Each structure stands twice: as C-alpha cells, then as structure tokens.
Amino acid sequence: MKSCLQRINKVKDLKHLIYLENMLQEACNDMVKQAKSEGKIAIGSVCSLIPEPLLDLPGCFCVRLRAPRTGSIEMGTYYMTSIMCEACRAILERAIEGGYEFLDCVIAPDACAQMNRCVENIEHLKLCNSEKFFVTYSDVPMKCDDTALRHYVRQMKQYVLEQLEKTYGIDVSDAALRKSVENHNRINSVLMQIGEFRKEDSPKITGYEFAVLCLATYCCPKEKLLTILEETLEEVKTRQPDEKNHYRARVVMAVSEIDAPALIRLTEEAGALVVADRYCFGSFPGRQQIVLNDEEDVLTQICRHYMVTSQCPRYMNTEKIYERQTYMDKLAKEYKADGIIYEQIKFCDYWGYERAFAGRSMREKFNYPVLSVDRPYVVGNSGQLRTRVQAFVESIEFKKQDKV
Numbered sequence: 237m238k239s240c241l242q243r244i245n246k247v248k249d250l251k252h253l254i255y256l257e258n259m260l261q262e263a264c265n266d267m268v269k270q271a272k273s274e275g276k277i278a279i280g281s282v283c284s285l286i287p288e289p290l291l292d293l294p295g296c297f298c299v300r301l302r303a304p305r306t307g308s309i310e311m312g313t314y315y316m317t318s319i320m321c322e323a324c325r326a327i328l329e330r331a332i333e334g335g336y337e338f339l340d341c342v343i344a345p346d347a348c349a350q351m352n353r354c355v356e357n358i359e360h361l362k363l364c365n366s367e368k369f370f371v372t373y374s375d376v377p378m379k380c381d382d383t384a385l386r387h388y389v390r391q392m393k394q395y396v397l398e399q400l401e402k403t404y405g406i407d408v409s410d411a412a413l414r415k416s417v418e419n420h421n422r423i424n425s426v427l428m429q430i431g432e433f434r435k436e437d438s439p440k441i442t443g444y445e446f447a448v449l450c451l452a453t454y455c456c457p458k459e460k461l462l463t464i465l466e467e468t469l470e471e472v473k474t475r476q477p478d479e480k481n482h483y484r485a486r487v488v489m490a491v492s493e494i495d496a497p498a499l500i501r502l503t504e505e506a507g508a509l510v511v512a513d514r515y516c517f518g519s520f521p522g523r524q525q526i527v528l529n530d531e532e533d534v535l536t537q538i539c540r541h542y543m544v545t546s547q548c549p550r551y552m553n554t555e556k557i558y559e560r561q562t563y564m565d566k567l568a569k570e571y572k573a574d575g576i577i578y579e580q581i582k583f584c585d586y587w588g589y590e591r592a593f594a595g596r597s598m599r600e601k602f603n604y605p606v607l608s609v610d611r612p613y614v615v616g617n618s619g620q621l622r623t624r625v626q627a628f629v630e631s632i633e634f635k636k637q638d639k640v
Contacts, residue, residue, distance in 0.1 A: 250445055251471055252464045256452050260496070261304050263330065264338045267456040271297050272338060276457070277404050280342035282327075282351050284516045285376040285550070287542045289416040289526065290396050290535075291343065293406050297457040299339070300517065302495035303330040306614050315357050316350075321583045322613035323493045324354040331363040340366045340404065343396055345376040347550055348586070372399050379553040380543050388539045397535070413534040417526050423458045424523045426465040431519050433472055434511045435571050440475040443489075443510025447497040450519050483509035485632040487607075488568050490514040490594070491579035492587035498615040503577070506625035512571040514547055520567060521545040549590035561594055565602050574632045575605035577625075582610050605632050 259265040272278055277296035281288070291298035303326035311332045312325035330336065336358070344355045352373065358364065359371040374395035377384035400406040427450060433440045449468060452461055484507040494500065495517055500510050514520045526541045528534060547560050568576060578595040580587035588610070595608040607628040611621060 248475075250441075250468055252468055253445060253448060256448050256464070260448065260451060260455060263299065263302065263304070263335050263455070265456060267460045268297075268299060268338065270460065271457040277340045277400075277406065278338055279400075280336060280339040281344075282342070282355060283345050283347050283376075284522055285345045285347050285542065285546065285548060286343055286374070286396065287392065287538050288522075289413060289420045289538055290392060292420060292458060293400070293408060293412050293416050295406050296340075296400065296404070299456075300454040300495070301327050301336065301342075302455065302493075303327050303335070303613075304496055306330070309613075312354075315361075316353055319583060320353065321348075321350045321581055323495070323581050323584075324348075324350045326613050327351075328354045328357050331358045332361070334363075336363065337365045339364045339369065341369060341399075342371045343399075344371065344373050346373050347376050347548075350583070350585075368403050370399065370403060372396065376550075377543060378550060380546075380551060380556055381553075385536070385540055385543055388543060389536050392539055393535060410534045413538065414528065417528060417534070417538065419459060421525050423453055423462060423465065424525060426462070426469055427453060427523050428519060430465070430469050430472055431523075436477075437572070438477040438481050439509065439511065440472050440477050442504060443513070444497050444500045444504055446519070447494070447500045447510075447513070450513075450523065451495070451497060451517055453523070454517050483507060485509070485574045485629045486511045486572055487575050487577050488512045488514065488564065488571060488573045489518075489577045489579065490564055490590075491577070492581050492584045493517070493613075496615075499579070499611070499621075502615055502618065502622055503625050506622050507629040508575075508577075508625055511573055512567045514564065514567065516548075520563075521547055549586040557593070560590070561597050561602070564594070564598060565604075568604060573604075574636070575607065575628065577607045577609070577628070579608075580610045581613055605635060 279291045279296055279298045281291055281298045281300050288298055306326045309325045309329045312329035315328060316325050342355055342358060346352060355371060372395040374391040377388050397408040401408045430441065431446060434446065487508045487510055489510050494515050503510055524545060526538060528537050547563055564576060576598050578591040580591045591608050595606045598604045599606040609624060
C-alpha cells in the first residue's frame with residue numbers, strides 16, 4: 237500500500253520546500269548570515285519559555301539552537317555523561333565543532349537542568365567568538381497564577397531586556413516590544429493560514445511540508461521568511477491534492493524536541509498523516525497570535541500570553557496537567573485525527589512524565605488510540621520506530637472496521 241508521503245511525488249513540490257530543507261541543514265544558514273552582515277545581533281534560544289518577541293526586537297533576531305546532521309556526540313557525552321538528554325549533548329557537540337560561533341549571546345531559562353548543563357559548557361568552554369558574548373539564565377514559573385506572572389515579568393526584564401539593552405544597546409521600550417509582537421503575529425498569521433488546510437479531508441499540504449515551514453520560523457530571522465511564507469500560502473490555496481488519499485490514518489503528535497522533520501517524514505511514510513502538532517518547534521501553541529491591549533504594559537501581556545497558552549509539561553500544577561489533555565482532545569477533534577502519538581527523546585524528564593501519564597489518560601479517559609514511544613535524538617531511518625508506527629496505523633484501521 238502506498239504511503240501518504242508518496243503524495244508529495246504526485247503533487248508538485250512546494251516552490252520553496254527544497255530551498256528551506258537545504259537551509260535547515262545549517263544553524264548558521266544563509267538568512268542568518270545575511271542578518272549578521274546587516275549588523276544584527278544573533279541571540280541563541282534553547283526553550284520556548286523565553287518569549288520570542290523579546291528576542292526579535294529591532295536590531296536583533298533569535299535562532300533556536302539545534303544540531304542538524306548530527307553524527308557522533310562523543311564530545312558532548314564526555315562533558316555531560318551518557319545519561320543526559322541526547323538533544324542537549326548533540327547541541328553541545330555542535331557548539332564544540334564551531335557551529336554556534338556566530339552567536340552574540342545565549343538566553344536560557346532555568347527550565348531544563350540538562351539544557352542548562354549544555355549552555356554552561358558552551359559558556360565555560362568559550363565556544364562563541366563574539367567580543368561581547370554573554371549567557372543569562374532566568375527563572376521561569378512552574379505554575380500559572382498571578383504570583384507566577386509577576387515573577388516571570390521580573391525575570392524577563394532583569395535577565396533578558398536589561399541585558400540586551402546594556403550590552404548591545406537594543407531598544408526595549410514598550411513601542412519596540414509592540415513592533416516585535418506585530419512582526420511575530422504577521423509571520424504566525426500566514427503560517428497558521430497554511431496550517432488550516434491540514435483540516436481538510438484531503439489536505440493540500442502534508443505534515444512533513446508544514447513541519448519544514450514551521451521549523452524555519454524558529455531557526456531564521458523571521459522578517460526574511462515572510463515573503464516565502466506568503467508565496468507558499470498562495471501556492472497551497474490553488475494546489476490540487478490527489479483524488480485518492482494515500483494515507484491510512486490521521487494523527488496528532490505531542491512530542492518533545494522535534495528540531496528536524498525526520499520523525500514527521502518517517503511517520504507519514506508509515507501511513508499516518510500528521511495533521512496537527514503540539515511541541516516546542518511546532519505550531520501549537522507557539523505560532524498563535526499574541527493579543528495586546530492599550531491599558532497594560534506590553535511585557536506583562538507577552539508573559540501572560542506565554543504562561544497561559546503554554547502546553548509545556550514543565551507546568552506541573554494540576555489545572556495545567558489536565559488542561560493539556562483537553563487541549564489534545566480539542567486538536568484531535570478539530571483536525572479530525574484518528575489517533576495520538578506521544579513521544580519523548582530518551583532521558584527527557586518532563587516529557588517522560590507527560591508521555592506516561594497523558595498517554596494513558598488520552599487512551600482511557602478520551603478513548604483515543606495512542607502510540608507512546610521514546611526515541612534517540614537522531615531518528616534517521618529507524619526500522620524499529622517505523623514498524624511501531626505501521627503497527628499503530630493497522631490497529632487504527634482494525635478499530636475503524638469494528639465500528640462499521
């Protein structure tokens with residue numbers, strides 16, 4: 237039976253897809269180099285809990301750290317040990333190889349202890365060449381209430397905005413923050429309009445294609461992507477899908493770090509079309525609009541948006557835990573999903589809990605077929621993972637037949 241990814245071979249490739257695929261092979265890609273040549277400050281980001289509009293202020297841009305084309309992670313393991321998250325070790329390995337020399341600073345939250353060890357090593361080993369290079373760590377909340385919000389705002393002001401202003405002269409005024417949110421929303425609006433086509437019975441875009449577009453918005457200066465995304469939106473509007481669907485099931489993916497679309501590709505080759513996503517490099521909730529009012533200061537509104545909409549398993553209060561499950565149920569219904577895939581990278585503490593607890597709850601309480609997997613950082617062409625997805629797709633097909 238043909239896989240859903242074979243639709244890409246039947247439907248003409250998106251105009252900019254290959255260009256973006258190639259660009260995502262390097263952290264210091266062509267768009268990053270162009271922005272640097274214009275004198276802009278490159279900010280390394282390692283977590284979605286640092287609001288992007290604070291890092292995309294006029295005169296600077298953020299790049300989410302990742303390690304494309306990872307091979308050996310021996311040096312990263314040497315500094316961090318083999319029981320640490322492979323994503324963190326791979327990022328450190330890439331830094332040791334010189335892959336992040338272009339960065340002017342790294343702004344990290346005290347969210348993941350393993351990622352903190354990675355960033356600490358980048359700092360102490362002096363792996364970035366900028367004369368004014370600095371690293372900051374800020375404390376981000378684990379609960380969602382008014383006290384947590386006040387703390388969040390203080391931390392973002394002290395360890396993000398004030399540091400950028402003092403070191404590089406970045407304008408951190410309310411006007412500059414509003415402009416940054418406006419630019420952020422513009423990119424998000426176009427991307428999410430493209431994503432709306434994933435709801436169709438015969439989608440005009442695959443999960444893999446959308447993952448490439450979405451990932452680019454985290455790894456490249458956003459204003460340089462706008463034209464590409466706008467052209468892609470117009471292209472998708474007139475794109476004609478195959479008369480016959482070549483996928484066998486529709487799934488929502490709730491996963492930890494997917495900083496390369498290989499896992500999405502493998503899933504779709506195995507017969508499951510990824511119609512929606514909930515992960516750090518994905519569209520939900522990271523690419524939703526930030527709504528501002530004129531009464532409250534902008535920083536507080538940005539922090540509230542990120543705190544309230546976050547679906548990160550680091551938020552451990554009971555309300556947030558159950559909210560994440562109802563959020564998954566909403567996504568699955570809205571995008572007509574047949575099942576849910578929960579995934580974690582090996583040794584990820586937060587997602588290990590989320591995968592076990594939420595996966596069981598979605599199966600038993602919400603009655604969804606659920607595939608729960610842990611995986612290495614580099615997926616490649618994993619036969620074992622492919623087999624598990626294929627078996628999951630078959631189980632969904634059997635369930636559909638039983639209902640007939």
